[in-house]
Amino acid sequence: MAVTERRAGSIDVESVRADFPILGRTPHGKKLVYLDSANTSQKPRQVIDTVSEYYREHNANLYRAVYELAEEATAMFETARLKLAAFIGAPDPTTVVFNRGTTESINLVANGWGRRFLKEGDEVLLTDMEHHSNIVPWQLVANATGAVLRYLPLTEEGSLDLTNLESLITERTKVLAVTGQSNVLGTLPPLKELASAAHAVGAVVVVDGAQLVPHNPVDVVDLGIDFLTISGHKMLGPTASGGLYGRRELLDAMDPFLGGGEMIMEVFPDHSTYKEPPHKFEAGTMNIAQEIGLAAAIDYLESLGMDAVREHEKQLTAYAIGRLEDAGAVVHGPKDVEVRGGAVSFWYRDIHPHDLAQVLDQEGVCVRASHHCAQILMRHLGVPATTRASFYVYNTTEDVDALVDALARAEAVFA
Numbered sequence: 053m054a055v056t057e058r059r060a061g062s063i064d065v066e067s068v069r070a071d072f073p074i075l076g077r078t079p080h081g082k083k084l085v086y087l088d089s090a091n092t093s094q095k096p097r098q099v100i101d102t103v104s105e106y107y108r109e110h111n112a113n114l115y116r117a118v119y120e121l122a123e124e125a126t127a128m129f130e131t132a133r134l135k136l137a138a139f140i141g142a143p144d145p146t147t148v149v150f151n152r153g154t155t156e157s158i159n160l161v162a163n164g165w166g167r168r169f170l171k172e173g174d175e176v177l178l179t180d181m182e183h184h185s186n187i188v189p190w191q192l193v194a195n196a197t198g199a200v201l202r203y204l205p206l207t208e209e210g211s212l213d214l215t216n217l218e219s220l221i222t223e224r225t226k227v228l229a230v231t232g233q234s235n236v237l238g239t240l241p242p243l244k245e246l247a248s249a250a251h252a253v254g255a256v257v258v259v260d261g262a263q264l265v266p267h268n269p270v271d272v273v274d275l276g277i278d279f280l281t282i283s284g285h286k287m288l289g290p291t292a293s294g295g296l297y298g299r300r301e302l303l304d305a306m307d308p309f310l311g312g313g314e315m316i317m318e319v320f321p322d323h324s325t326y327k328e329p330p331h332k333f334e335a336g337t338m339n340i341a342q343e344i345g346l347a348a349a350i351d352y353l354e355s356l357g358m359d360a361v362r363e364h365e366k367q368l369t370a371y372a373i374g375r376l377e378d379a380g381a382v383v384h385g386p387k388d389v390e391v392r393g394g395a396v397s398f399w400y401r402d403i404h405p406h407d408l409a410q411v412l413d414q415e416g417v418c419v420r421a422s423h424h425c426a427q428i429l430m431r432h433l434g435v436p437a438t439t440r441a442s443f444y445v446y447n448t449t450e451d452v453d454a455l456v457d458a459l460a461r462a463e464a465v466f467a
């Protein structure tokens with residue numbers, strides 16, 4: 053395929069690909085076709101080099117010492133916080149808490165806010181397409197507080213069914229916790245509409261941003277989000293990077309989640325006083341190199357432009373859905389790329405996704421085959437698992453073609 057055809061959106065995919073050393077790998081002697089970015093993204097050399105340089109030149113623990121290295125490490129870490137805050141439209145960096153990502157962030161909100169404010173009979177509204185990390189922490193807190201979990205249903209197509217929204221969002225609703233973009237179907241729920249319905253009854257809006265933030269321009273104030281989770285490893289950053297945005301009044305009012313060094317003001321035998329947010333939620337030695345690497349990932353994404361990232365993925369997703377359906381695959385989720393992102397789950401012929409993924413692997417094609425930590429959604433779809441191809445800035449239509457060619461090979465194997 054000609055280089056010009058490999059450009060999608062306004063991203064120069066050729067030069068992006070040159071930044072990702074791992075794309076030069078040849079698993080099983082085949083060109084690597086990485087279609088598992090919804091699971092974790094690959095990292096550009098700018099991120100790898102930043103982490104390496106941090107360890108070579110600046111490594112020290114934060115805040116604790118008055119020497120040059122520690123001051124440099126602290127400045128780099130706090131600059132990363134400023135960058136992440138600006139990236140998601142947070143009004144002020146003190147509203148951004150660093151941690152290992154979405155799972156830890158939802159546990160923080162469920163424990164720090166939920167255990168403090170939820171009472172018996174209060175309702176937490178989730179949806180049928182949530183990742184387990186936006187279900188299980190709420191179940192644990194509901195068990196402890198007597199709160200009740202309710203679920204927004206899905207349409208046949210895999211969008212949220214909002215026809216009975218008024219009966220589900222009521223005075224009893226204290227939390228609406230919803231994914232910003234489904235990791236299985238790609239569905240983009242109407243966050244603004246949901247947030248205003250939740251705010252109308254005084255509920256707090258928690259958005260699982262694991263798949264939203266890497267792939268879309270996000271402004272927490274414009275969307276009306278009270279808590280947003282960020283998974284750095286899915287947005288070109290290191291594993292165990294990311295964090296939580298929280299509206300400052302909420303962060304002030306809630307309890308810490310982890311206790312320990314650095315989050316305290318004073319410790320007495322029977323109680324302690326805590327620092328102001330975000331430090332109140334950052335106990336112990338932090339993931340310093342990871343968050344500094346995440347700042348480099350944010351620089352990288354901003355150099356491409358998040359509108360261009362979204363446009364690139366819309367084009368690839370439309371192309372992939374068309375090619376997969378032509379090849380006889382059943383594609384789950386909405387087909388309109390205006391309301392979905394680039395995680396494309398499908399069922400191919402009668403081949404179990406695990407068997408299919410193994411054959412694809414032999415062709416160098418990396419996809420995920422599983423319930424994708426979304427068993428409630430799998431039951432809705434009536435399947436035990438799906439095969440999922442997911443796209444990012446380094447993927448091309450050639451990658452989609454390689455996937456479809458590999459499917460044909462799988463069909464020959466299982467015929």
Ligand code: PLP
Nearest residue numbers: 153154155183185235260262283
């Ligand atoms: N939520 C969604 C929608 C996800 O796709 C994932 C990861 O796959 C998670 C939560 C968990 O995120 P993390 O790995 O940052 O804990």
